[in-house]
Amino acid sequence: MARRVIDVEVTSSLDTCQPLAAHVMSESEADEVARVFNALSDPVRLRIFSLIASGAEVCSCNLEAPVAKSQPTVSHHTRILANAGLIVGEKRGRWTYWRVVASRLDQVAELLHT
Amino acid sequence: MARRVIDVEVTSSLDTCQPLAAHVMSESEADEVARVFNALSDPVRLRIFSLIASGAEVCSCNLEAPVAKSQPTVSHHTRILANAGLIVGEKRGRWTYWRVVASRLDQVAELLHT
DNA sequence: ACCTCACATTGACACTCGTCAATTTATTTG
DNA sequence: CAAATAAATTGACGAGTGTCAATGTGAGGT
Numbered sequence: 166m167a168r169r170v171i172d173v174e175v176t177s178s179l180d181t182c183q184p185l186a187a188h189v190m191s192e193s194e195a196d197e198v199a200r201v202f203n204a205l206s207d208p209v210r211l212r213i214f215s216l217i218a219s220g221a222e223v224c225s226c227n228l229e230a231p232v233a234k235s236q237p238t239v240s241h242h243t244r245i246l247a248n249a250g251l252i253v254g255e256k257r258g259r260w261t262y263w264r265v266v267a268s269r270l271d272q273v274a275e276l277l278h279t
Numbered sequence: 280m281a282r283r284v285i286d287v288e289v290t291s292s293l294d295t296c297q298p299l300a301a302h303v304m305s306e307s308e309a310d311e312v313a314r315v316f317n318a319l320s321d322p323v324r325l326r327i328f329s330l331i332a333s334g335a336e337v338c339s340c341n342l343e344a345p346v347a348k349s350q351p352t353v354s355h356h357t358r359i360l361a362n363a364g365l366i367v368g369e370k371r372g373r374w375t376y377w378r379v380v381a382s383r384l385d386q387v388a389e390l391l392h393t
Numbered sequence: 394a395c396c397t398c399a400c401a402t403t404g405a406c407a408c409t410c411g412t413c414a415a416t417t418t419a420t421t422t423g
Numbered sequence: 424c425a426a427a428t429a430a431a432t433t434g435a436c437g438a439g440t441g442t443c444a445a446t447g448t449g450a451g452g453t
Contacts, residue, residue, distance in 0.1 A: 170439090180422070182340035182374070189345045190329035195322035202325075206317035207441080208309035217311035226296035226399065232304045235443050240401055259399045259450055260296070265444070274388045295451065296399070321411075339430065349413050352432055356411090371428045373420050395453085399436070402447070409440070423425085 202271055204249035209234060210242045214265070217252055222262040315387055318363035323348060324356045331366055336376040350366070 170229050180240045190198075205211060228239045243263060246252045252271045254261045304312075319325060322343045326346050331337045338347060342353045360366045387389045 167379075168323055170314065180428085183339065184339065184344070185334065185341040186331050187337060187345070188333040190326045192322065193328070195325045199320055199322045199325055202316050203320035206313055206320040208306065209312045209441080211309045212304045212306070215309075216301050216343065220304040222302060223299065224296065224399085225299065228300040230298070231301070234441095236400070237402080237444085238442055241378075244401085256400090256450095257396095263399065270391045274391045277384045277388045294398085323411080340428095348411095350430070351414080351432080352412055358431085370430090372417095375430065397450105397452080399450085400448085403445085406442085407440100408442100409438105411438080411449095412436085414435095415433085418430085420427100420429080423426080 188238065197275060199244045201251070201269075203247045205253055207242070209238070210246060213239065213242050214246060214251065218265045222264055224260040224262050226278050312390060315363045315365070315383075315390075318359050318365055321356070322354075324360060325352065327356050328360060328365065331377045332379045338376050340374065340375040341365050 205214065209232055213228050216228055216231055225236075225239060225243060228243070229236055232239065234242075242256065243252065246277050249256060250266055251273075252263050252265050256262075319328065323346055327342055330342055330345055339350075339353060342357070343350055346353065348356075357366065357368065357380060361368060364380060365387075366379050367379050368377045370376075
């Protein structure tokens with residue numbers, strides 16, 4: 166097979182940064198996804214979440230002592246977790262029982278493998 | 280089969296919140312996990328991450344335009360993602376090429392299914 | 394009705410975080 | 424060495440966040 170010498174410009178074609186075509190997540194999608202991860206980005210919230218995930222049903226009054234935070238603080242965190250769709254609260258009598266939303270967890274896990 | 284009537288105390292045993300034995304994530308573990316989720320809790324960081332994940336290797340200069348942020352801001356975000364172990368940067372010449380750490384993503388995904 | 398208890402809400406404070414202009418560091422090229 | 428470029432660092436500012444005391448709400452229990 167014949168060989169042919171080709172004059173290729175190598176010296177100065179890479180000395181400056183070239184644009185690159187790549188796919189970017191949309192702003193709106195990023196906002197929504199960020200809100201979910203944000204709910205899990207606080208140590209206290211993670212511990213509250215692990216408490217709820219460990220039992221079948223946990224009421225708010227059982228969360229304050231383990232995480233050593235005040236009642237308004239715990240209420241603040243459960244609201245953020247609930248807004249992110251990670252937990253749901255059912256009010257029975259004076260108590261609110263929390264449980265995790267398994268389907269939401271699967272949804273979040275899939276976001277990491279795209 | 281015989282039936283027997285049993286006198287059960289129902290009235291006042293549940294009128295106050297009872298402590299509940301449950302497993303709590305440790306503070307140190309919560310801090311570490313929170314740092315990872317925190318890295319993914321910002322919209323701009325998520326879009327940068329998606330850019331890096333879409334290509335095999337992406338240099339920092341290819342990140343500024345798509346997310347419309349300044350160079351110091353992009354550098355700030357890549358550092359946070361790198362500290363969380365989600366991406367690694369290899370410096371070749373004047374450029375730093377970023378790529379995602381797949382094993383770290385698997386690790387994070389498993390955290391959601393415990 | 395009154396009191397108690399579980400939980401939500403408000404307001405205020407300190408602290409963290411995202412952002413960019415300016416500067417510095419490191420590397421390549423002339 | 425000098426000029427140019429990629430990227431990290433510093434400093435500063437406004438916005439957002441975690442925290443708790445005080446208060447509000449609503450559902451039992453006596």
